[in-house]
Structures are given as C-alpha cells and as structure tokens.
Amino acid sequence: MTTIHEVAQYAQVSIATVSRYLNDTAGVRPETGRRVREAIAALDFQPNQIGRSLKTASTRALGIVIPSLENPVFAQAVSGFDAAARRRGYSVMMTTSEYDQHREIEAVETLLRYQVDGLALTATRSDAPVVRERLAANRAPYTLIYNEPTPDERAVVTVDNAAAAAVAAEHLVELGHRRLAMITGRLAESDRASRRRDGFVGAIARLGLPAPQVREVDFSARDVRPVLEQLLGTPATRPTALFCSNDRLAIAVIGAANRMGLRVPRDISVVGFDGIDLAREFVPSLTTVVQPSYDIGYAAAKAMLDRRAGQDPTMPVILPFSLRIGESTAPLGQDGPTTPRPVCPPQSNEAML
Missing domain, CATH: 3.40.50.2300 (Response regulator)
Structure with missing residues (x-):
C-alpha cells in the first residue's frame, strides 16, 4: 500500500503538508494542494481513516x-x-x-x-x-x-413553499377554473405540506373564490382513489382542477382519474409539486412546481x-422555484398542449453554491 511518505515525495512536499491537506486544516496553498491531490490520484493513496479519526476527532x-x-x-x-x-x-x-x-x-x-x-x-x-x-x-x-x-x-435550505403553491393556484385560475381542491400528504407529518396548503388556500381566498376542499392521504399515495371518488362523486359540484402536494400524489391522481373514466385535463386539470423527471415522461405530462432538489x-x-x-x-x-407547464392542465373541456412548455430554472451551477 502507498504510504503518506511516498505521496510527499511524489508531490515534492513535506509529510506534514500532506497531513494538513488530508485533515483539511489551514496552511496549504492552492498550488501545493493541487500537487498533493495529483500525487494521491497517481499513487492511488488510501488514507487510514480509523487512525485519522482518532487523531483529528474527525470521521470525514x-x-x-x-x-x-x-x-x-x-x-x-x-x-x-x-x-x-x-x-x-x-x-x-x-x-x-x-x-x-x-x-x-x-x-x-x-x-x-x-x-x-x-x-x-x-x-x-x-x-x-x-x-x-x-x-x-x-x-x-x-x-x-x-x-x-x-x-x-x-x-435551513429550502424553497418558499407557500409562494410556490400560490403560483400553482394562480395558474389554475388563469385557465378559468373556479372550483378547486387539493390532495395532500398528512399535514401532521410534514411542515412542507402544511405550508403548501396555506399558500394554495390563501391565494384562492385573495382571488375571491370559494375555499377549496382539502383532503389528506398517506404519502405513499396508495389510498388516493377513495379520496378522489369522494371529491369527484357529484358532477355538478365537483372541482375542475386539483393541486397535489407532491408529484407522486399527482401521478397517482391522474391514474385514478383515468380508471374512473375521466380525462385529464379535459375533465379535470392536475398540478403537482417537486418537478421530478418522471413527470415529464408521464402521459399526460405533468404541470408541476419545480424545486431545485x-x-x-x-x-x-x-x-x-x-x-x-x-x-x-x-x-x-x-432557493428559487418555477412552474413547468405540461399537458395535465387546460381550460375545462379542452385538452392540454400537444407538447409541454418547460419553464425551468437553469441547470445547477455548483460554483455558485
């Protein structure tokens, strides 16, 4: 096995310098650090993590x-x-x-x-x-x-969940929907879901519309159909658009609606939250709030x-969020766009974080 002494020789630095670099302590210049990194890679050096942990009180x-x-x-x-x-x-x-x-x-x-x-x-x-x-x-x-x-x-590192949910509500209202509802994971199990509920309900109230019905389901989304049947059971009063507190719930809702003989978005529009990649591939593609996970x-x-x-x-x-428009939302009685119109933040730039 390669030793720290060999790494020091290869990088033309002292053993102490290699040790400081490995332990992430101060005093190693960028150019010196670069030489040590190259030596470690070239020699396939594997530090003794147990020994380092005992000596530095750090497990890395x-x-x-x-x-x-x-x-x-x-x-x-x-x-x-x-x-x-x-x-x-x-x-x-x-x-x-x-x-x-x-x-x-x-x-x-x-x-x-x-x-x-x-x-x-x-x-x-x-x-x-x-x-x-x-x-x-x-x-x-x-x-x-x-x-x-x-x-x-x-x-905390997060997005503004309430503001993001408000954008989802505003999108549905702009499409002409006036009877809205929300399906969410258990509110007691997630402060994120609670804030999304607050943002959605608050935006609808500010727009002067009737308060939406809110229904809770398990986060596994396995129990979504009974709740959906309750919400949509009476055609004259059923909501024409649904906001779901995450994309997994939204995808489950679309599947359950299809099995109930409803078409999305012609009969009911659906918006999710998260922006998972699978939501792009689902049919219809999902309109969703994108958070930069x-x-x-x-x-x-x-x-x-x-x-x-x-x-x-x-x-x-x-961090910023955005709304990605897919095929799952449209004015009542209309189909969604034939291709999604992505509205996404730029690709991650690690150097900015």
Whole structure:
C-alpha cells in the first residue's frame, strides 16, 4: 500500500503538508494542494481513516436523513449532498425516517453515534423539539433541508413553499377554473405540506373564490382513489382542477382519474409539486412546481462544511422555484398542449453554491 511518505515525495512536499491537506486544516496553498491531490490520484493513496479519526476527532463523513427513497425528489437531494461532500473530501452516510418522528429520532441518534462531522435532515417539522434539541446539543453542524425556517431555526435550505403553491393556484385560475381542491400528504407529518396548503388556500381566498376542499392521504399515495371518488362523486359540484402536494400524489391522481373514466385535463386539470423527471415522461405530462432538489442537497452540505471550517454562511438559504407547464392542465373541456412548455430554472451551477 502507498504510504503518506511516498505521496510527499511524489508531490515534492513535506509529510506534514500532506497531513494538513488530508485533515483539511489551514496552511496549504492552492498550488501545493493541487500537487498533493495529483500525487494521491497517481499513487492511488488510501488514507487510514480509523487512525485519522482518532487523531483529528474527525470521521470525514457526513450524515443525511430523508423521509423516503420512494420519492425521487429526495434521491436528487442526496445526489447533490454527496457531490458537495465528495468535492471537499467527505463521504456520506444516509438513512430514512419513513415520515415517522420516532424513526427520525433513532436515525439521528444512530448517525451521531457514528460521529459524523455534520448532518442534514428533512425533519417531520422544523419546530420538533426533540430532534432539534439533540442536534443543538451535538457539536457537529447540521442543516435542515426542505423544512420551513422558524424564528429560532435558521439553518435551513429550502424553497418558499407557500409562494410556490400560490403560483400553482394562480395558474389554475388563469385557465378559468373556479372550483378547486387539493390532495395532500398528512399535514401532521410534514411542515412542507402544511405550508403548501396555506399558500394554495390563501391565494384562492385573495382571488375571491370559494375555499377549496382539502383532503389528506398517506404519502405513499396508495389510498388516493377513495379520496378522489369522494371529491369527484357529484358532477355538478365537483372541482375542475386539483393541486397535489407532491408529484407522486399527482401521478397517482391522474391514474385514478383515468380508471374512473375521466380525462385529464379535459375533465379535470392536475398540478403537482417537486418537478421530478418522471413527470415529464408521464402521459399526460405533468404541470408541476419545480424545486431545485439537487441544489438543495448541495447547498446544505456546503453550508455545514463552511461552518465546520469556521465560516459563517448566510442562513436560511431560500432557493428559487418555477412552474413547468405540461399537458395535465387546460381550460375545462379542452385538452392540454400537444407538447409541454418547460419553464425551468437553469441547470445547477455548483460554483455558485
């Protein structure tokens, strides 16, 4: 196995310089760091992580807890988180909470026992005291992702969920819809869903329209058809457009509507939230609020590593969203556009994060 002494010789620097570079401590000039990186790559050097952890009190690992891997939006966030971590020489440990607060606490405790150097978490609610107190008591920096900032919790990377949901409502009203409804995941299990509900309902009230019906379902979307049948059971009063709190629910709603003999969007328009890639390929393609999930994960890892390095990044980080128009929305009685009209933010620029 290659030794640190051989790396130092190859890079023409001292062993101490290689050690400082590996431990991410100050004092290594950019040009010197470049030579050390090239030496490590050329010699396929693998540091002894156990020894380094004991010596530096750093595992060079970050943890991330997400609600579920079934929703692609969280996988995209993990991908961005991992990219930012690797760019700074860190590995990533991941686990899920399945929208269960007790599992969430267990997941955080497990990662902290592994002494991760930082932790990102999509909490059930950003104001949940048990998890926040446990994180605050630990010396490792943490960042909440997707959660809502609160007056006493600013370490958050997210989008403005209420404003984004309001844009969805305004789009449906612009198409001429006046009877609107929302299908959401359990509000008690997600502060994001609560804020999307608030934004949607609030926008409709500001526009002077009747309050929309709001129905809760499990985040798995397996129980969506009974709720949809209740909403759409009476043709004279049923809503002509639905907003769903995530894309998985929206896709499930479209499938259930088709099985009920309804056509989307001719009989009912559907808007989702997240902007997952699958929504483009679905038939009809889904109109959806796009949030930059990869960038959310990337910014979360960068912020916590900046704090670990002694910097003071501006928090919370509120990233932009957009509405991507697909084929699932149109004026009542009309079909959607034959091709989607994408309205998306530019591709991620990691250098800007």
